[in-house]
Amino acid sequence: MGIEIERKFKVKDTSFLKGLKGISIKQGYLYIGDKSVSRVRIIENKKAYLTVKGRTGDISRLEFEYEIPLKDGIELLENVCLKPLIEKVRYKLPVGNHVWEIDVFEGENKGLIIAEIELESEDEEFEKPDWAGEDVSNDERYYNYSLVKFPYSVWDKKG
Template identity: 50%
Template sequence: MGIEIERKFLIDTDKLPPLTNSYTIKQGYIQTVDHTTVRVRIRNQDAFLTIKGKSVGASRLEFEYPIPLQDANDMLEALCQSSVIEKMRYLVEHEGHTWEVDVFERSNKGLVVAEVELDSEEEAFTLPSWVSKEVTNDIRYFNSNLVDNPYLNW
């Protein structure tokens, strides 16, 4: 069983180091009736279907499967909610952890967050100097919620 343990933070973009290691992400969500999330994601030219369970603290079940790129495009167009999230993801190494810095585009332009995946909720890690505030449990920052309530509407 896959479990994702992830913490999310707002960042001070003025303190970020130069961002170079990146890829594009386009993703949408297939509507569900409970706290399960079904995500369709295209990362550069690779496509994935991801099913995530309800968050409990910083943890939740996560299952991800590669799918054909054309299937992902068809799902984004026909099955996903009307809005699609587009962002550039940068990978930043900091003291033994890889931080994923997401710079959002389109209706979420201006939002920049960083996530770090952990092996356990108790795992110690050092915050980079560019981290400003933790938003792990703030549902406004869940990508699945940014579809319905984009950052530009806040």
Template identity: 50%
Template sequence: MIEIERKFKVVSEVFKAEAFQQNRIVQGYLCSDPERTVRIRIKGNKGYLTIKGKGNESGLSRLEWEKEITVSEAELLLTLCEKGVIEKTRYDVQCGNHIIEVDEFYGDNKGLIMAEIELKSETESFEKPYWLGEEVTNDERYYNAYLSKNPFKNWKR
């Protein structure tokens, strides 16, 4: 139930040609408090309820609990979510022994492309493809819960 994850900006769309799978995702937050988030997600033809705790000091690890629910349940729960639904396509890319999940955002977050990789430990090494850019693991601006309230289109760049 502990998620260990690193996040990166993506500097090239070459990953699309390397992806073995892609899914459209729509998600909203019943609670986006940084201490605990409660997310509703529709990914492909499945629904999910996910609860995440606050990250540790490094930002790499946090408690995560997820339960599959029906799409109709997820659609109903999305109507109760806070303002700011996230829409994106997730591309799964095999890289060595790991799968890197790359999210291309739409709507108010269009133009943002992020990658994340789940690890077994905070010190586990992994192959870093050339299209991974700056690491933003501990930068809360790149958390989906933050993006739902402070969309990428409003950032000063």
């Protein structure tokens, strides 16, 4: 059993991404419930994973992840997962003692850019880079499973 403790931030400036190499991720959700979600993720069209996450706190979740055959992952994404699929390019960038993951969304969620940092505890201190804006860790709209049900492309961008 693993616990994921993660903070999410909007990204206000992407100039720091120039020259960095990202990895492509495609993922879909098999189940989205009140207490848990299950997803399939394919990375770089080379590896596939099945993940189950359950709520345990504000920014903490139980997380179980297992590598599955790529062929099975593709079949699940194409024929079983809820649509639209989540498509993004992920960049990793060390800042202080942590590695930040910056997701640049594509497809139905194009225009959304979110930075995430995994922590050891919910109250762990960390260095917040200048490009990291508003903390949206507790705003479910920014969770990937929410972006399936309500993609960024249909949000009212005025507010």
